[in-house]
Amino acid sequence: MTFFVKCDSPVFWQTYLSDPASISMEGILMFNKHLTFLITMIILFVGWILIQTLHNYTEFSNSFSSKFVHNKEIEIIWTSVPALILLLLSTPSFTLLYAMDEISEPELSLKILGHQWFWSYEISDFNSCQKQDQSLKYVCYMMVLDGLPKTKQGYFRLLETNKRVILPTNTHLRLLVTAADVLHSWTVPSFGLKVDACPGRLNQLNLFIKRVGVFFGQCSEICGVNHGFMPIVVVSLPTLQFHHYVMTKLELG
Ligand SMILES: [Cu+2]
CATH class of the missing domain: 2.60.40.420 (Cupredoxins -  blue copper proteins)
Structure with missing residues (x-):
């Protein structure tokens, strides 16, 4: 018997994960892609806020910022939004985890x-x-x-x-x-x-x-x-x- 099959060996300078061959690996890859997109968006957004803040609110450019020490509304937002994002991510994460654990009738x-x-x-x-x-x-x-x-x-x-x-x-x-x-x-x-x-x-x-x-x-x-x-x-x-x-x-x- 001779079979010509695709070889899934690593290749030179490979930077990405191997091609999936099972349903759980397809799920992991999909989750990984979504997470990477979300993380990129968060990094860009937080980076943008950081640069804007450093640029606009120095003691020289804005006298108002020297008296600005506490803001309850902003603190509520920056605590609850990350918590909400983590909560949203837990749903696909746990679904994947339990799907991988499922044992069906094996042949x-x-x-x-x-x-x-x-x-x-x-x-x-x-x-x-x-x-x-x-x-x-x-x-x-x-x-x-x-x-x-x-x-x-x-x-x-x-x-x-x-x-x-x-x-x-x-x-x-x-x-x-x-x-x-x-x-x-x-x-x-x-x-x-x-x-x-x-x-x-x-x-x-x-x-x-x-x-x-x-x-x-x-x-x-x-x-x-x-x-x-x-x-x-x-x-x-x-x-x-x-x-x-x-x-x-x-x-x-
Ligand atoms: Cu070993």
Whole structure:
């Protein structure tokens, strides 16, 4: 099987967030755009007031300002307006937060285990096929630079793994994250996911990948000397191809 998929690796001089591949990341990006616009407007407005005040109300240009010490109305306005803005922002913020926490009926589970310094995975609970009790297991280590093709070294440096995690698109997935030794954090920016992998604790997440692609991430919790060398690579396939892939793998294994 050969697939030509869009690669979501970082690019040189990238300044913006990765392209979204899940509904929650789309929500985060939208919220980020609105916030950036609002913050810019506030900075411009406050800056304008500040410059106008400094310019117009000096002791030389305006004798009135030397006697001007207190104004109740202005204080009420500059306290209540920021409070109102924060209150307005809390609505989309909390909506997003609770939407990301929502767990729907998952079609399959991906168990993620952080180790010093690699990730191991187990895909199981295949609800829609007969082999429900079986699972696929991977151990993913980082590929050294010499192991990569010359043309790809710039993009995949410190990001490529020996095996890639394969997941289906347009399917509700459950991620169960934990660690075997110390704290790690499983992070894929395109999915808007970042979850701590704590030893002795199971963190649950839901994921719905909207498009086919190759997605990259890295451990995001300092976990020892090789913390920067335990990347994450996820490949999403169309549902049918994924089903075919799982059946072939399970029969072989
Ligand atoms: Cu780690």
